[in-house]
Amino acid sequence: MAYQTVNPYTNEVVKEYSDATNQQLEDALQKGHELYQKFKVQDIKERAELLHQVAAKIRERSDELARTATIEMGKLLAEAEGEVELCAIIAEWYADNGAEMLMPEKIETGANGIAEVHYQSTGVIMMVEPWNFPYYQIMRVFAPNFLVGNPMILKHASNTPSSAQLMADVILEAGTPEGSLKNLFLNYDQVADAIADPRVQGAALTGSERGGKSIATTAGEHLKQTTLELGGMDPFIVLSDANMDHVADIAWRSRIYNAGQECTSSKRFIVMEDVYDEFIQRLKDNFNKLKPGDPLDPETTLAPMNTKEAKEELQEQVDEAVAAGAQVAYGNESYDLEGQFFMPTILTDINRDNPAHTTELFGPVAVVYKVTSEEEAIELANDSPYGLGGIVFAGDADHGAEVAAKIETGMVFVNNIRYSLPELPFGGVKRSGYGREMSRTGLMAFVNEKLIIKADEPDMENIAGGLIATQDLE
Numbered sequence: 001m002a003y004q005t006v007n008p009y010t011n012e013v014v015k016e017y018s019d020a021t022n023q024q025l026e027d028a029l030q031k032g033h034e035l036y037q038k039f040k041v042q043d044i045k046e047r048a049e050l051l052h053q054v055a056a057k058i059r060e061r062s063d064e065l066a067r068t069a070t071i072e073m074g075k076l077l078a079e080a081e082g083e084v085e086l087c088a089i090i091a092e093w094y095a096d097n098g099a100e101m102l103m104p105e106k107i108e109t110g111a112n113g114i115a116e117v118h119y120q121s122t123g124v125i126m127m128v129e130p131w132n133f134p135y136y137q138i139m140r141v142f143a144p145n146f147l148v149g150n151p152m153i154l155k156h157a158s159n160t161p162s163s164a165q166l167m168a169d170v171i172l173e174a175g176t177p178e179g180s181l182k183n184l185f186l187n188y189d190q191v192a193d194a195i196a197d198p199r200v201q202g203a204a205l206t207g208s209e210r211g212g213k214s215i216a217t218t219a220g221e222h223l224k225q226t227t228l229e230l231g232g233m234d235p236f237i238v239l240s241d242a243n244m245d246h247v248a249d250i251a252w253r254s255r256i257y258n259a260g261q262e263c264t265s266s267k268r269f270i271v272m273e274d275v276y277d278e279f280i281q282r283l284k285d286n287f288n289k290l291k292p293g294d295p296l297d298p299e300t301t302l303a304p305m306n307t308k309e310a311k312e313e314l315q316e317q318v319d320e321a322v323a324a325g326a327q328v329a330y331g332n333e334s335y336d337l338e339g340q341f342f343m344p345t346i347l348t349d350i351n352r353d354n355p356a357h358t359t360e361l362f363g364p365v366a367v368v369y370k371v372t373s374e375e376e377a378i379e380l381a382n383d384s385p386y387g388l389g390g391i392v393f394a395g396d397a398d399h400g401a402e403v404a405a406k407i408e409t410g411m412v413f414v415n416n417i418r419y420s421l422p423e424l425p426f427g428g429v430k431r432s433g434y435g436r437e438m439s440r441t442g443l444m445a446f447v448n449e450k451l452i453i454k455a456d457e458p459d460m461e462n463i464a465g466g467l468i469a470t471q472d473l474e
């Protein structure tokens with residue numbers, strides 16, 4: 001069975017799930033398509049009200065949701081609770097603001113008549129989501145698309161089936177019509193079949209570059225729209241005049257949150273030479289205070305990684321980096337613990353031909369660079385195949401924002417930790433993918449922006465130019 005819940009703290013197999021059949025997929029496609037026909041003519045306010053109910057149901061069942069995610073993929077319980085609450089906030093934000101954003105918009109035009117853009121649903125959307133934020137990743141796509149009127153089929157990661165099913169159940173119990181979000185334990189061939197199906201109009205993926213390529217290739221073949229949220233090697237730039245207390249407080253959090261398994265983790269710290277030694281020392285001190293343990297225990301501050309395979313892969317990457325000349329400033333030792341813990345590690349002296357310079361390290365490993373000028377910091381930040389997020393710490397926030405403007409990523413935070421809220425667009429450039437989730441942009445990802453121009457009668461005199469037959473017939 002491909003889909004399993006294995007607790008990465010105890011290594012116990014908690015639950016196994018049967019793979020979805022092709023018939024189940026067909027039923028979901030048909031149900032979704034029929035629901036789309038209903039959504040098309042339904043008042044959007046009804047779905048906004050249902051999204052409020054989804055938020056309420058998530059809060060009602062928040063303890064169960066949080067514990068399930070922690071047991072299944074290892075994140076600290078407090079982090080799981082935060083993720084669950086963010087899901088409720090996202091559902092509420094679209095419920096409160098989305099209907100207004102989807103109202104028809106008038107366009108000023110010289111055309112004869114009144115021109116409007118109407119925002120309409122397009123059909124079933126295939127959603128492929130990862131294990132690292134097993135609920136929030138669903139909600140980022142579900143809330144806007146449900147409001148728009150696009151039913152969804154979910155394929156979640158093979159190691160977070162319990163979380164996926166629980167969120168789908170909660171959404172259904174909140175009163176949404178069956179088929180609004182159908183979770184299925186699909187394989188990749190079935191996902192490709194779904195994308196190819198004429199009832200499906202788009203695919204949203206958060207995940208690996210490999211997954212992104214595969215989804216985009218299939219979608220391209222069938223001319224379906226996609227959004228891709230892929231990896232990141234986010235830079236964290238520390239300028240000489242930065243407040244080092246703030247830097248020290250944010251740096252460890254930006255790397256260790258979710259056991260470092262976040263596309264927007266700060267993975268490359270780019271530090272001016274005059275504050276470099278202090279930066280390294282304070283990062284070491286903070287890493288040294290982290291306590292590995294049961295992620296359900298509130299005293300634990302370092303969570304296990306999500307699987308044995310993930311931990312082994314990260315260890316291989318660190319070994320390769322060291323073999324290519326990286327210095328270990330801290331960590332890279334084993335804990336005498338059964339769970340999939342990886343000791344927080346600091347790597348320095350990374351040359352540009354070191355694999356760690358261009359490969360995402362998806363776990364608690366910080367790569368730290370020393371630079372001698374702001375220009376070098378910006379050049380290094382941009383010397384990456386990825387372009388997702390970033391952080392700049394500067395004495396002057398306006399100057400920090402000028403630096404931020406020069407960084408080739410989709411999001412940069414100045415003098416702050418990076419965070420996600422429904423009103424803020426989320427997404428990247430380069431190999432981090434394309435499209436945006438959340439915000440108004442996320443709401444519009446899979447809508448038909450339909451132009452309707454109404455006139456009482458044709459008025460050939462008032463068309464100044466354009467692609468029309470102007471000749472008169474005898």
Ligand SMILES: O=CCCCC(=O)O
Pocket residue numbers: 132133261262263264419420426
């Ligand atoms: O791993 C990527 C998920 C995005 C988490 C975030 O919003 O920062």
